[in-house]
Amino acid sequence: MPNTYQGNRQILFLTTLAFFVSVLVWFNMAPFQSLIMEQMGLSRDEIGVLMLVNLALAIPARVIMGQWVDRFGPRKVFSILLMVMSIPCLLFAFGNSYSQLLVSRLLLGGIGGSFVVGIRMLSEWFPQRQAGFVQGIYAGWGNFGSAAAAFSLPGVALIFGGDNGWRFAIALTGVIALVYGVIYYFTAEDSPAGKDFKQSSSSGVMKVTSVPDLFLLMVTSFPLYGGLAVLVWSLQRTSMLPAEWVIALYILLGGLYLTRAVRIWTANWAHLKKEIPRxxxxxxxxxxxxxxxxxxxxxxxxxxxxxxxxxxxxxxxxxxxxxxxxxxxxxxxxxxxxxxxxxxxxxxxxxxxxxxxxxxxxxxxxxxxxxxxxxxxxxxxxxxxxxxxxxxxxxxxxxxxxxxxxxxxxxxxxxxxxxxxxxxxxxxxxxxxxxxxxxxxxxxxxxxxxxxxxxxxxxxxxxxxxxxxxxxxxxxxxxx
CATH class of the missing domain: 1.20.1250.20 (MFS general substrate transporter like domains)
Structure with missing residues (x-):
């Protein structure tokens, strides 16, 4: 019998490296927090806000990336994500004001959605009996990018030298993401030869298969917005957000959840009226x-x-x-x-x-x-x-x-x-x-x-x- 998964080790290496690069970029600020505070004249609260917003968009990004990877395939999604995220990385590296640092760091949080892309890729390339082990390798070695940033980037900054060494070190991670995004696009495939990649038609809203599951999906979706509300509350405690902004953001998040809930209900109610194959x-x-x-x-x-x-x-x-x-x-x-x-x-x-x-x-x-x-x-x-x-x-x-x-x-x-x-x-x-x-x-x-x-x-x-x-x-x- 031919090997259905021929080439899967190469895909595991390529995809784990893609996630490693993503995490390297995501946490490239951590080794330079004190230096950035000193050079940019920032307070502890301001640097704390940069750390918080770095996590913010990773919450919705993981949901969005999950929808897109089922629709368009992991090769395209991972490659484009790496290339696009190199832009806010470079903007942060050479930002000259706190507002530039804040906006670019907020956008850069989107690279945290990269994790789910590799999960779908590896599920196509490995049999179920190996699913846990290979995804453990992917997540374990990919997440090591945060430690790699802590250990390697200060040395890179010293090589460049001068007051701007940290800027060049962070910018280098953006260049790496851009280059590797191109490499991944031309070297990876969505599924092994002879095996079709099964796309999902429900890229916008997850489709359930029973009425109780519909209500459960709406409940399970709430913390995705509640978590962002907790983040807003944390920022409020640092006195970095005016009270009127906080109220506006709470209203916005509430409105986004209600809009999402209506979409979930509408799409699934029509779906549940049809006979769903076993x-x-x-x-x-x-x-x-x-x-x-x-x-x-x-x-x-x-x-x-x-x-x-x-x-x-x-x-x-x-x-x-x-x-x-x-x-x-x-x-x-x-x-x-x-x-x-x-x-x-x-x-x-x-x-x-x-x-x-x-x-x-x-x-x-x-x-x-x-x-x-x-x-x-x-x-x-x-x-x-x-x-x-x-x-x-x-x-x-x-x-x-x-x-x-x-x-x-x-x-x-x-x-x-x-x-x-x-x-x-x-x-x-x-x-x-x-x-x-x-x-x-x-x-x-x-x-x-x-x-x-x-x-x-x-x-x-x-x-x-x-x-x-x-x-x-x-x-x-x-x-x-």
């Missing part, structure tokens, strides 16, 4: 549970990475370098932990592994709430590393299930689930601003326990339960 049916509850689980796993990871250096400095009186090294351990463990979570799911059952990891994650984060200066630093670091590894493995386990919900809507499903990860980071950081780290860790632990309970309601098909299948069975399942 092979087209799927459960929206699966999407909702996976979304909330990613909220509690990857969302917590992003939030903890943001607060961990300062937490270790304040709790254990460590220097900035030592605390930064501990925080960077999250990025390094991601290289192995996320693929491991996917591999375990492929091997031992996706639902079972996800439930186990969520339960462990809840226990570990509750344990983190007891950290204090009385703990030996070594024990604290070990506990932190365990949280990192289990959380990232759980993220990998979540996305081992995503491509199996509905094949030709993988982009839309992964867009929804992926957006919840960004929403989680915004919400958990908002909690941290209101309470102390003890309650911050307890909140994350409670969210993990909640997701553990929800995973009991995941209904696995036989193809999801079985990790090892014969090539003939795989061909039949992929053809459905």
């Amino acid at each position: 092979e087209e049916r799927y459960s929206m509850s699966q999407v909702s549970i996976l979304s909330i689980s990613y909220f509690a796993t990857f969302g917590a990871e992003l939030a903890v990475i943001s607060m961990l250096p300062m937490f270790y400095q304040d709790t254990f009186m460590l220097g900035a370098v030592g605390a930064g090294m501990i925080a960077s351990s999250f990025a390094f463990t991601n290289l192995a932990a996320r693929p491991a979570g996917g591999w375990l799911s492929d091997k031992f059952g996706r639902k079972r592994v996800l439930m186990t990891l969520l339960l462990l994650l809840g226990i570990l984060y509750v344990s983190m709430s007891f950290l204090s200066s009385h703990w030996p630093v070594v024990i604290a670091v070990i506990l932190t590393m365990c949280c990192s590894m289990v959380g990232q493995a759980a993220s990998g386990s979540v996305f081992s299930l995503v491509p199996l919900v509905k094949k030709n809507n993988t982009g839309q499903v992964s867009g929804m689930v992926g957006a919840y990860g960004n929403i989680g980071s915004v919400c958990f950081l908002a909690v941290l601003h209101m309470v102390n780290p003890v309650f911050f860790f307890l909140t994350i632990g409670a969210a993990a326990f909640l997701c553990f309970g929800l995973t009991f309601f995941i209904k696995e098909s036989q193809s999801q339960k079985t990790a090892i299948r014969s090539p003939v069975e795989e061909e039949i399942l992929q053809a459905r």
Whole structure:
């Protein structure tokens, strides 16, 4: 029998590198925050706003990219995204006013939507029995772009030298994105030879297959706008937004959600009047549970990475370098932990592994709430590393299930689930601003326990339960 997936390793390398470049560009400001503050005369609040807006558009971008990738294919979408996002990257690099930095950083947040594009690409190029492992490699090594930015860009700035070294280093990442966007377009393919790429006709609105699922989709869509509202509230707390702007943005977000809800209802009500073939049916509850689980796993990871250096400095009186090294351990463990979570799911059952990891994650984060200066630093670091590894493995386990919900809507499903990860980071950081780290860790632990309970309601098909299948069975399942 011919190899249906011939060339898939090359696609895995090309797509992981595309995501790596995206993350490198997305977090290229982080190593130069203090320098930018000094040169541009910015306050801590102003640099904090730049960090927040860098996350803002990633929430809707993941949903939009998910719709587009199902409609137009991952090769075009990934290539164009990289090339277009090089423009705000260059604008930020050579911005001379705070307004230029703010607008360009806001637009650059759109590159955070790149993650879902690769999920659809790899679901086409790899069999289901390998879905968790390869997507763990993609996410784990791609997200390492943030650590690569932290380690490499300061050295690049020194090579260029002078006061503008940081500008040239950031601009270089934009040039890399532009060049690699062209390379990816001419070297990648949407699907293997002889295998059709199944496009989705529902690129604007996700189509459900039952009336209860219609209401569930409307409820699940609300946090996509609620997360942006939390972001606006966080900006208000920094006194960077006038009260009238805040009110206007709340009204705008409310209006956008109502408009979206009407579109969801209109498109799906007409769709549900038709007879839906059995092979087209799927459960929206699966999407909702996976979304909330990613909220509690990857969302917590992003939030903890943001607060961990300062937490270790304040709790254990460590220097900035030592605390930064501990925080960077999250990025390094991601290289192995996320693929491991996917591999375990492929091997031992996706639902079972996800439930186990969520339960462990809840226990570990509750344990983190007891950290204090009385703990030996070594024990604290070990506990932190365990949280990192289990959380990232759980993220990998979540996305081992995503491509199996509905094949030709993988982009839309992964867009929804992926957006919840960004929403989680915004919400958990908002909690941290209101309470102390003890309650911050307890909140994350409670969210993990909640997701553990929800995973009991995941209904696995036989193809999801079985990790090892014969090539003939795989061909039949992929053809459905």
